[in-house]
Amino acid sequence: MPQEEESSSSSWCNSNINEEEMSSSGVKNLVRGFKSLGSSSNKTDAGGGDEMISDRELAHRKAEEAAARRYQAAEWLRQMNGGGCSLPQHPSEEEFRLALRNGLILCNVLNKVNPGAVHKVVESPVMAVQSTEGPAQSAIQYFENMRNFLVAVKKMELLTFEASDLEKGGSSSKVVDCILCLKGYYEWKLAGGIGVWRYGGLVKITSFPKESPASLMGSESADESFDESESSQFEQLLEFLHFSNEVPVEESTTANVLAFLFDHFGLGLLQAYLRDSNGIDDFPLNATVIDTLLSKVVKDFSALLVSQGTQLGLFLKKIVKGDIGYMSKEEFVEAISQYLSHRKNLVSSDFSKFCTCRGQKQFLGHTRTSSESSYLSETTDLHQKELHELRLHYKLTRQEVVQMQADWREEISQLVLHIKRLEVASSTYHTVLEENRELYNQVQDLKGSIRVYCRVRPFLSGQTNVQSTVDYIGENGNLMIVHPHKPGKDARKVFNFNKVFATSCTQEQIYDDTQPLIRSVLDGYNVCIFAYGQTGSGKTYTMLNTEETWGVNYRALRDLFQITKKRADVIKYQVGVQMIEIYNEQVRDLLVCDGSNRRYPFKSQVLYVSVVWKPFNTYDQEFTFHNFLKH
Numbered sequence: 001m002p003q004e005e006e007s008s009s010s011s012w013c014n015s016n017i018n019e020e021e022m023s024s025s026g027v028k029n030l031v032r033g034f035k036s037l038g039s040s041s042n043k044t045d046a047g048g049g050d051e052m053i054s055d056r057e058l059a060h061r062k063a064e065e066a067a068a069r070r071y072q073a074a075e076w077l078r079q080m081n082g083g084g085c086s087l088p089q090h091p092s093e094e095e096f097r098l099a100l101r102n103g104l105i106l107c108n109v110l111n112k113v114n115p116g117a118v119h120k121v122v123e124s125p126v127m128a129v130q131s132t133e134g135p136a137q138s139a140i141q142y143f144e145n146m147r148n149f150l151v152a153v154k155k156m157e158l159l160t161f162e163a164s165d166l167e168k169g170g171s172s173s174k175v176v177d178c179i180l181c182l183k184g185y186y187e188w189k190l191a192g193g194i195g196v197w198r199y200g201g202l203v204k205i206t207s208f209p210k211e212s213p214a215s216l217m218g219s220e221s222a223d224e225s226f227d228e229s230e231s232s233q234f235e236q237l238l239e240f241l242h243f244s245n246e247v248p249v250e251e252s253t254t255a256n257v258l259a260f261l262f263d264h265f266g267l268g269l270l271q272a273y274l275r276d277s278n279g280i281d282d283f284p285l286n287a288t289v290i291d292t293l294l295s296k297v298v299k300d301f302s303a304l305l306v307s308q309g310t311q312l313g314l315f316l317k318k319i320v321k322g323d324i325g326y327m328s329k330e331e332f333v334e335a336i337s338q339y340l341s342h343r344k345n346l347v348s349s350d351f352s353k354f355c356t357c358r359g360q361k362q363f364l365g366h367t368r369t370s371s372e373s374s375y376l377s378e379t380t381d382l383h384q385k386e387l388h389e390l391r392l393h394y395k396l397t398r399q400e401v402v403q404m405q406a407d408w409r410e411e412i413s414q415l416v417l418h419i420k421r422l423e424v425a426s427s428t429y430h431t432v433l434e435e436n437r438e439l440y441n442q443v444q445d446l447k448g449s450i451r452v453y454c455r456v457r458p459f460l461s462g463q464t465n466v467q468s469t470v471d472y473i474g475e476n477g478n479l480m481i482v483h484p485h486k487p488g489k490d491a492r493k494v495f496n497f498n499k500v501f502a503t504s505c506t507q508e509q510i511y512d513d514t515q516p517l518i519r520s521v522l523d524g525y526n527v528c529i530f531a532y533g534q535t536g537s538g539k540t541y542t543m544l545n546t547e548e549t550w551g552v553n554y555r556a557l558r559d560l561f562q563i564t565k566k567r568a569d570v571i572k573y574q575v576g577v578q579m580i581e582i583y584n585e586q587v588r589d590l591l592v593c594d595g596s597n598r599r600y601p602f603k604s605q606v607l608y609v610s611v612v613w614k615p616f617n618t619y620d621q622e623f624t625f626h627n628f629l630k631h
């Protein structure tokens, strides 16, 4: 780049560039600032556009910053002199200059930092009494101090300044830089002097392999080295950045670890700014630009430190507390190691995303090997494939759920329809049942509410050579009896019943005519069935008998329960049984088993269905149902 252009650009930077603009929106703003400054130099418009901060504000900020740095330098000099120096705590620029001008403080401090650096320090200049040369001589002696100091500082490859900078109109900021640089060097030495040390964001490598690091320190000498060096400053900077990445943390002490961390990340950030800055190549990379960029790096890094420090503080407090109480120092260190390892993996994957610039992947501080890249690529592909399958699965499941919901809705609507039909059918059933009941019982009434049946018992085994009195049994219920000892027509008598059962009739045939009455009981009618006849005529046989040839009682109860069961969904029946004996005008409960009194009045009462049986009465046997059904 032509020298004229550079000096021209430098003059813009020195007069107009400001850090606020740099830090507000990064390097792009820096470039935009340069461009707008470039255009403002050719115009008479001193405003420089809306985005520029006014010169007055800029000057004010610079003055504040310069004062803060001056106070810092003065404080350190006072400390190193044991407080006994003539430097005020907050000196003005003039006071600062005047206090240091004789070089006495500077030489003494330098000798403390690096003993023997200044061999001869002029403590109190010899004043020739009554000599006109007195002031001039003392000035020369003071100048000797200053010269010795500057030579020693230059030998130590620290930031330096010109003796004229301590004169009126000189650059006191360079003096401040030099003192703070000396301070940094002193502190680095106190910390062990291993590895790297830095001053104010500018870095010095103590074992820099090729050239003097002074060329990288943003001083005037840096600009000079730019002029003299064959390679550009940018190339030097990149070379230096590369070197700084290779300084191992393990070799450093705690202080150096901190310094290294700042250098590593701060310079990494600077590197990113430089690479990311569109159009910055159009401008010379001089000391001012580096200063500005580094200032932004420091500012960003400080902001990050504050934010991360807060979060890390919370996190560490949480870790040290643990789940079951405070952990030991070893456990704490182990937990931090695990956390760092975890973060390292996360950061390495984040970097690949962060560093994708203009369609190209650029890695900061670490270039992935091809195997790492292919592994990452495969992992990403695998995850994407799994994600795709998950989405498909989710889609299918969702469809299934929707289909199931539709099916359920359909089933529910069918059920509702079915229930409505059942409701109708149920109400119809009750109506039909009622009609049926009435009709049925009307038939029973028509048959007769009192029916009398006659059963002829066969001869018992052993009853031989006897003659039956039954002469004829008619189909319509007639029975003709013959009296063997009466003559003529008086010998025959005819009886009429509802039905006459011959000796050959089975128990089942007997019950057929009784069965309809059992249903009537469950329809709400009272029914009484009883047997009547002389001793041995077969009453017990007909009504009870054994399991093989059940009588009316058993069959009636069987039907009673069967019909009850059939109607269980519609009507709930409760059935009770009682058996009593009436003999010789005495009534007894035959179901009492606990030995209590069997005679009437009974403890238990017939509730719903009662069976009354009089087995020992010579002329009657009864089977009665009392219906208590409620609808």
Ligand SMILES: Nc1ncnc2c1ncn2[C@@H]1O[C@H](COP(=O)(O)OP(=O)(O)OP(=O)(O)O)[C@@H](O)[C@H]1O
Residues within 6 Å of the ligand: 456, 457, 458, 460, 533, 534, 535, 536, 537, 538, 539, 540, 541, 542, 615, 616, 617, 618, 619
């Ligand atoms: N239809 C029949 N077929 C066969 N045997 C019968 C028949 N009826 C009654 N018997 C028999 O006749 C005998 C007398 O019958 P049963 O005891 O039933 O008479 P009963 O009228 O109850 O007498 P009682 O009044 O004295 O108790 C019994 O041995 C019985 O088995």
